[in-house]
Amino acid sequence: MPELGYALSTEEHPPGDLVEYTSRAEDAGFEHALISDHFHPWVGTQGHAPFVWTVLGAMAHETDEIRVGTGVTCPFQRYHPAVVAQAAATAGVMFDDRFFLGVGTGENLNEHVTGERWPPFEVRIEALAESVDVMDPPPVHVAGGGTGSASAAAEIGDGYVNTAPDEEALDAYDGGGPKYGQVTVCWAESDAEARRTAHEHWPNIGLAGELSALLPTVKHFEQAASMVSAEDVAESMTCSSDPDDHIDAIQKYLDAGFDHVYVHQVGPDQAGFFDVYESEVLPSFR
Secondary structure, eight states, X not given: OOEEEEEEOTTTSOHHHHXXXXXXXXXXXXXXXXEOOOSSOSSTTTOOOOOHHHHHHHHHHHOSSOEEEESOBOTTTTSOHHHHHHXXXXXXXXXXXXXXXXXXXXXXXXXXXXXXXXXXXXXXXHHHHHHHHHOOOSOEEEEOSHHHHHHXXXXXXXXXXXXXXXXXXXXXXXXXXXXXXXXXXXXXXXXHHHHHHHHHHOGGGGOOTTHHXXXXXXXXXXXXXXXXXXXXXXXXXXXXXXXXHHHHHHHHHHHHTOSEEEEEEOSSOHHHHHHHIIIIIGGGGO
């Protein structure tokens, strides 16, 4: 049976709300949650970027069963791998073994703040492998798009994370661990409101190519996102008031081969999202 989870967007919500949403996700029946690890939001309208490791401590105190992981941490530039190992081990103890560490090659937006230059992908994937090798943390799930990242995840990690229903990448991942897929949605009372909210709060989903990894500042992301229309956003994610559309979006990831799917609800209306998913979406997968 597939396992469904919830995405905690630190870019969009203050720390206290993130703790509350984790508890609400557990009550609604979500089995796991992944929380992003950012130094900046993508664009100014998102408005937040709390320190994830502090928030995780409060989450551990307020929950009992839901498993929580980072989605994802870059363990080699803004952080040193020794610090990540200590932080992850601490979280593992506080969550009573309900914590897992998600890692990736990062984005310039978050990692350039230490003043170091931003290396090319080939250097970053090597640094990621070295970092995982020197750490002895809870289970490590490696994120990345494309077949190259998927192959690397199989070699260096205990599981795989992707944000697209990419069957080729999943075929390239020949590791035995869990496969996590993030589906981004916006539920609202109407389709029009869902599209408006998504375009306002998550226009970065419409950016093409490697821009998300390369652009260095929020201002640069806002400049690039100014060329993204509401229609572009709606084509890149599910913006709908109809629970069946959300069920279909999750099913695409399951059909692609993911065994764990976690849902990112864009925008401030998390309460409405939980109500609809608890009553009309999650039961379809039980």
